[in-house]
Amino acid sequence: MQTLTLEGYMAADPSILSAQGSSKKRASFRVLETTRYRKADGTPGERTTGFNCICFNEATTENYIEPFARKGSRVVIQGHVENDTWTGKDGVEHYDLRLIVGDIRLKNRRDRVGREDSQIDAGVQEQSGGYDLNDDIPF
Numbered sequence: 001m002q003t004l005t006l007e008g009y010m011a012a013d014p015s016i017l018s019a020q021g022s023s024k025k026r027a028s029f030r031v032l033e034t035t036r037y038r039k040a041d042g043t044p045g046e047r048t049t050g051f052n053c054i055c056f057n058e059a060t061t062e063n064y065i066e067p068f069a070r071k072g073s074r075v076v077i078q079g080h081v082e083n084d085t086w087t088g089k090d091g092v093e094h095y096d097l098r099l100i101v102g103d104i105r106l107k108n109r110r111d112r113v114g115r116e117d118s119q120i121d122a123g124v125q126e127q128s129g130g131y132d133l134n135d136d137i138p139f
Contacts, residue, residue: 002081008033010073016066027055027065055101074107
């Protein structure tokens, strides 16, 4: 199996789909990754590659992708590559590679989580019962 780690930005909001028989949720989205390089003559160049990604893990889809992932979100994805084939309306067979998501990290969640953590810390300090945690230890 081929494992791929990809860091890039979401090209659009994810598409959340439900399976017909089981109604399990899955997420489908596209991630863009840009590589910058220098050409032989010294001029800078860049190449952007798009990756079709699909996440079959229902918990990941409901708890992370659906509420937090948006167009432009920075993501780090680890998964395996699969070949997808289909026949178009014109009768021509098409091929595409897609990344089946095994693990996803949303880089833009830190700000939102940081605010929640500061609210939790503030609540803990209020409940400390009058002890000042910044006082020097007496021994």
